[in-house]
Amino acid sequence: MTSFPYIERPRWTCALGGALAAAGNLPQTVPILHAGPGCAGNFAWTNNGAAGLAVTGQCLSLSVPSTNLQENEVVFGGLDRLSEEIVHTLEIMEGRLFIILTGCLPEVIGDDVESLVRDFKAKKVPLIHASVPGFLGDSYLGYEELLKTLFREVVKPSAAKDPALVNVWGVPPTLDPFWRGNILGLDELLKLLGLRANFFFGPQATLPGIKNSSKAALNIVVSGLYGRQAAEVFQNIHSTPYVLAPLPFGAGASERFLRLVGRALKIPSRKLSSIIDSAGTAHYTYLEPIVDVYNDMEAQRHALVVGDANYGLALTDFLAEDLGWVPELTVITNDVSSDQQNQLLDFRRQTGGTIPEKLIFEHRASQIKKMAEEIWPASGQKKYYNSRRPIFVAASSLERTLAADLGAAHLSLSYPVANRAILKRGYTGYSGGLSLTEDVVGACVAGR
Amino acid sequence: MTFFEAKIPPIRELRHPETALAHGALSCPSPKQYRSQKPHECPIFSQADRSFTQGSICPLLPALGIMCSLPKTVVLLHGAVGCGSCANGNNLNVRAGNAQRGRSSGDVVWLSTALGELNVVGGGEAKLGEALLEADRAFKPEVILAVSGCLPGVIGDDLDAIVARVQPQTKARLMAVHCEGFKSRFMATAYDVVYHALGRHLMPEPSKKIEKLPDTVNVMNVGSMGLVDENELSRLLAGIGLKTNFFPVFSDPLSFHQAAAAILSVSVCPTHDDYFLTRLEEQFGVPYIIHHMPIGIENTRLWLTDVAERTGRQKEAKKLIIKEEKELNLALKEFKPLLAGKTAFIAAGEYRSLATSSLLRELGFIIKGIRSFHFDQYAEVELEKLTRANQEFIYNVANVQPFEEANLLKRNPPDIFLGHWHGNSTAARLGIPTQVIYNSGYAYLGYQGVYDLARRLHRRLSHSSFYRRLGRYASLPYRSQWYQENPFSHIRNRGVQ
Numbered sequence: 001m002t003s004f005p006y007i008e009r010p011r012w013t014c015a016l017g018g019a020l021a022a023a024g025n026l027p028q029t030v031p032i033l034h035a036g037p038g039c040a041g042n043f044a045w046t047n048n049g050a051a052g053l054a055v056t057g058q059c060l061s062l063s064v065p066s067t068n069l070q071e072n073e074v075v076f077g078g079l080d081r082l083s084e085e086i087v088h089t090l091e092i093m094e095g096r097l098f099i100i101l102t103g104c105l106p107e108v109i110g111d112d113v114e115s116l117v118r119d120f121k122a123k124k125v126p127l128i129h130a131s132v133p134g135f136l137g138d139s140y141l142g143y144e145e146l147l148k149t150l151f152r153e154v155v156k157p158s159a160a161k162d163p164a165l166v167n168v169w170g171v172p173p174t175l176d177p178f179w180r181g182n183i184l185g186l187d188e189l190l191k192l193l194g195l196r197a198n199f200f201f202g203p204q205a206t207l208p209g210i211k212n213s214s215k216a217a218l219n220i221v222v223s224g225l226y227g228r229q230a231a232e233v234f235q236n237i238h239s240t241p242y243v244l245a246p247l248p249f250g251a252g253a254s255e256r257f258l259r260l261v262g263r264a265l266k267i268p269s270r271k272l273s274s275i276i277d278s279a280g281t282a283h284y285t286y287l288e289p290i291v292d293v294y295n296d297m298e299a300q301r302h303a304l305v306v307g308d309a310n311y312g313l314a315l316t317d318f319l320a321e322d323l324g325w326v327p328e329l330t331v332i333t334n335d336v337s338s339d340q341q342n343q344l345l346d347f348r349r350q351t352g353g354t355i356p357e358k359l360i361f362e363h364r365a366s367q368i369k370k371m372a373e374e375i376w377p378a379s380g381q382k383k384y385y386n387s388r389r390p391i392f393v394a395a396s397s398l399e400r401t402l403a404a405d406l407g408a409a410h411l412s413l414s415y416p417v418a419n420r421a422i423l424k425r426g427y428t429g430y431s432g433g434l435s436l437t438e439d440v441v442g443a444c445v446a447g448r
Numbered sequence: 449m450t451f452f453e454a455k456i457p458p459i460r461e462l463r464h465p466e467t468a469l470a471h472g473a474l475s476c477p478s479p480k481q482y483r484s485q486k487p488h489e490c491p492i493f494s495q496a497d498r499s500f501t502q503g504s505i506c507p508l509l510p511a512l513g514i515m516c517s518l519p520k521t522v523v524l525l526h527g528a529v530g531c532g533s534c535a536n537g538n539n540l541n542v543r544a545g546n547a548q549r550g551r552s553s554g555d556v557v558w559l560s561t562a563l564g565e566l567n568v569v570g571g572g573e574a575k576l577g578e579a580l581l582e583a584d585r586a587f588k589p590e591v592i593l594a595v596s597g598c599l600p601g602v603i604g605d606d607l608d609a610i611v612a613r614v615q616p617q618t619k620a621r622l623m624a625v626h627c628e629g630f631k632s633r634f635m636a637t638a639y640d641v642v643y644h645a646l647g648r649h650l651m652p653e654p655s656k657k658i659e660k661l662p663d664t665v666n667v668m669n670v671g672s673m674g675l676v677d678e679n680e681l682s683r684l685l686a687g688i689g690l691k692t693n694f695f696p697v698f699s700d701p702l703s704f705h706q707a708a709a710a711i712l713s714v715s716v717c718p719t720h721d722d723y724f725l726t727r728l729e730e731q732f733g734v735p736y737i738i739h740h741m742p743i744g745i746e747n748t749r750l751w752l753t754d755v756a757e758r759t760g761r762q763k764e765a766k767k768l769i770i771k772e773e774k775e776l777n778l779a780l781k782e783f784k785p786l787l788a789g790k791t792a793f794i795a796a797g798e799y800r801s802l803a804t805s806s807l808l809r810e811l812g813f814i815i816k817g818i819r820s821f822h823f824d825q826y827a828e829v830e831l832e833k834l835t836r837a838n839q840e841f842i843y844n845v846a847n848v849q850p851f852e853e854a855n856l857l858k859r860n861p862p863d864i865f866l867g868h869w870h871g872n873s874t875a876a877r878l879g880i881p882t883q884v885i886y887n888s889g890y891a892y893l894g895y896q897g898v899y900d901l902a903r904r905l906h907r908r909l910s911h912s913s914f915y916r917r918l919g920r921y922a923s924l925p926y927r928s929q930w931y932q933e934n935p936f937s938h939i940r941n942r943g944v945q
Contacts, residue, residue, distance in 0.1 A: 004582070005561065005575050005576075005578035005579035005582055006524065006559040006560060006561050006562065006579040006582065006583065007529060007559065007560045007562045008557075008559050009535075009555070009556075009557070009558060009559070010529050010533060010560055010562070012529070012533075013529070013530040013533035014528050014529050014530025014531070014533070015530075016530060017530045017533065030925065033503065036506060036598045036629040036630050037504045037505075037506045037629050037630065037633070037847075038504065038505060038506020038507070038508050038509055038629040039503065039506075039530070039629075040502070040503020040504070041503055041504060041505040041506065041509050041534070041848070041870070042506075042508070042509060042530065042531065042532075042533060042534045043530075043533075044503070044537075044870045045509055045534035045536070045537035045538070045869075045870070046530075046533040046534050046536045046537060047536075047537075048536070048537040048540070048869075048870070049535075049536035049537040049538070049539050049540045050533075050536040050537075055870065056873045058923070058925050059925040061503070061870055061873065062502060062503045062504070062505075062848045062850060062870055062871070063502055063503070063850050063851075063874070063924075063925055064502060064503050065500070065501070065502055065503075066501060066502055066503040066504070067501065068501050068503070068504050069630050070630050070631075070633060071630055071631055073630075074602060074630050084499050084500075085499075085500060085501065088499055088500035088938060089500065091500075091927070091929075091930070092500060092851055092926055092927060092930045093925055093926060093927065094925055094926060094927045095925070104528050104598055104599050104602070105598055105602065105630060108568060108599070108602045108603065109602070133528070134527070134528025134529060134530040134531065134599070135528045135563050135564050135565055135567065135568050135599060136564075136565065137529070137564070138529055139530075335562075365555075366586060366587070398555055400555075401554050401555065416536050418536070418539065418540060
């Protein structure tokens with residue numbers, strides 16, 4: 001982690017927020033916050049400006065049960081309040097699974113939530129607990145902690161494995177603003193291989209599916225960072241091996257994804273090649289109509305990519321490989337240790353795909369601006385110089401000012417996304433690649 | 449000693465111990481009961497709480513709404529990394545507000561000390577000190593607000609001591625703002641903590657001689673009003689020969705001292721302003737009016753008349769009001785036939801919910817229910833206005849709590865629901881057309897506000913297909929049994945009278 005004394009405009013919220021975004025998107029699940037009075041409100045207001053307008057879920061925003069701890073509980077303990085809250089949650093809220101998420105206050109004052117949960121479990125209440133105080137870390141960590149809790153507490157052990165069943169995670173709900181659509185795109189890819197997949201979160205997920213996910217023959221973590229530890233936990237308890245795969249945006253990455261998963265499941269390579277060939281042909285049938293104009297408008301761009309560990313790599317790869325653009329600088333905005341940075345680079349090398357020309361880890365927008373200005377100094381210097389223009393900024397909403405200063409087209413893709421409405425759109429798979437082409441090229445011709 | 453001499457401002461519960469009640473309880477089920485029992489005498493109106501609660505809004509959120517709007521200011525959140533991420537939401541308002549004011553609309557500069565486990569054990573003071581120095585160096589702001597979330601309040605970091613220690617080393621003015629969410633149930637404490645910091649650090653020395661600005665009045669703006677509302681109030685006050693000094697939202701922190709030079713301060717929202725108005729009067733002799741919120745025809749008239757009386761401009765005001773109301777009533781004729789007899793349910797901040805209900809009555813609506821975030825002495829006048837009409841309505845005091853709202857709305861759905869930011873999805877998912885009760889891009893205040901809200905309500909009620917279709921397919925997270933129960937069955941009295 002950075003030794004810097006602050007994080008500038010964090011592009012995430014805390015562990016509690018990440019866990020809540022995940023828990024609130026599990027099927028038939030009611031999260032219960034054991035936390036301060038403003039935590040739920042804070043997450044709602046955060047996502048209002050960051051998650052592609054998506055704030056409300058079945059039991060999210062300000063509907064989530066919360067103990068709203070006050071000074072009285074901070075001094076005398078909050079367990080009585082939590083116990084009461086659970087009892088009434090069971091009376092009022094519709095759900096088959098209840099997840100207590102503990103925030104900073106009860107964790108500092110030392111509420112023994114585990115013993116309370118045991119009492120309820122003894123009465124057959126489907127209640128589990130994840131300890132995710134904000135001081136533990138960021139939302140990615142909260143997402144991972146929630147996954148581990150699910151794998152330990154909800155997934156039922158099963159020795160028998162189904163060779164056509166896989167589990168997929170690594171797309172953190174909300175932090176990946178396109179998570180719903182990205183899940184659909186991944187599902188589409190896995191169907192090409194004749195596989196069924198559990199994604200745990202989102203409208204397609206089911207509680208029986210989650211409980212029986214131990215039958216999966218393979219776990220696929222579509223991230224170099226998020227969900228790795230959870231994969232270890234799953235493997236230890238349920239003996240399902242895992243592979244790490246890059247988030248596959250577009251045709252090139254999809255091909256590698258299919259090969260990687262296919263190899264792990266011992267699908268013959270000739271069969272894989274045939275699947276990939278026909279999927280590619282279908283894909284380019286859709287792309288071909290814009291080839292005339294794409295060429296005539298000289299659409300090739302130099303690019304600045306800013307995103308989290310998933311998006312930074314996936315967008316760079318898509319722009320370089322599918323569109324043949326020139327990503328000059330890739331910024332990964334996570335606050336990660338140098339070990340994790342190396343881990344991510346190894347992951348990129350091992351799984352193929354574009355290795356960014358210049359990759360840096362930086363959370364400070366003010367620093368990103370400085371680095372961009374080094375690559376793209378203000379013009380008017382020499383008569384002949386390589387301007388590395390026109391520029392495209394594939395980043396978050398926080399890079400809008402920077403893009404304007406660079407005279408670049410801009411598209412909000414990574415969190416926070418304030419200026420787009422996102423429902424089902426996703427960029428994974430072949431069809432996601434077409435959507436991403438539409439959006440990126442669309443942003444270039446907005447003034448046409 | 450005034451409150452402002454203390455480092456930490458008092459929470460609302462302490463500042464208004466007798467009358468600032470009902471942080472979250474059912475108050476008066478009907479006007480009849482209200483008349484027979486003054487709210488603060490009403491046992492169910494006292495400092496009750498709930499045996500089941502949903503997420504709520506803590507003082508940090510609205511406080512950040514004000515702080516993020518201040519130009520040349522860095523907001524440094526001292527807490528866990530999630531605290532203050534709501535600045536992403538505040539940023540929308542700030543970008544829009546700056547654009548409306550013709551300023552460059554950059555993003556809010558907010559930083560987090562992102563306290564970790566080591567800080568929980570060893571304290572976060574050193575990190576805060578370093579962060580203040582670095583923020584000063586990196587951003588060169590005029591002001592850095594060091595804002596505490598819950599965590600420093602529990603681990604015992606002394607925010608004020610760090611700020612005082614670092615101040616000599618920074619160019620920026622440093623201020624501590626105490627926003628520990630667990631300390632107050634009143635979201636409105638937010639306004640006091642911000643005004644406390646501004647009042648302590650940005651006002652002139654009391655000994656300094658202040659040149660008064662003739663004909664200039666302070667108008668305290670709020671984060672929920674946009675430039676369009678400020679322009680309307682300016683227009684009305686200019687109509688009686690007064691100039692306006694709007695602050696604190698979107699105003700340069702180093703210009704706040706001008707407030708001491710005004711001849712009068714006028715509140716727009718009594719929930720928001722009382723703490724700082726008393727400061728301006730005590731310290732600088734600026735008298736104030738805190739009485740009505742200029743939402744609705746009668747309220748605007750009363751608000752303007754109050755100002756006119758205090759500044760000796762009754763004649764001008766009377767003339768202006770007659771002209772304005774005549775013009776407005778004529779314009780409203782287009783909308784009134786559709787609105788007459790429609791039912792409405794309102795949920796928002798204390799004063800806005802009540803004042804907007806009065807406005808809706810003037811447009812011909814029947815008020816079915818009102819939910820306020822809290823209730824205190826300043827709102828009694830507003831509730832009284834509503835009880836005059838002898839219409840029964842539910843009055844429920846709650847910091848959000850949509851489960852009670854869902855129960856109330858399902859029993860007795862209104863034709864339209866007006867709710868706070870993030871307070872409309874329960875009604876919308878039940879298929880009830882909704883209208884957000886504030887949005888800083890739209891007009892709500894003064895005569896222009898009446899017209900514009902009427903126009904938008906008319907549009908919504910005549911084109912509400914989105915809500916009808918949503919209601920047919922969407923669902924809420926409550927068990928069906930809940931709708932059979934008394935909506936207030938989880939309110940209990942803590943025994944504090």
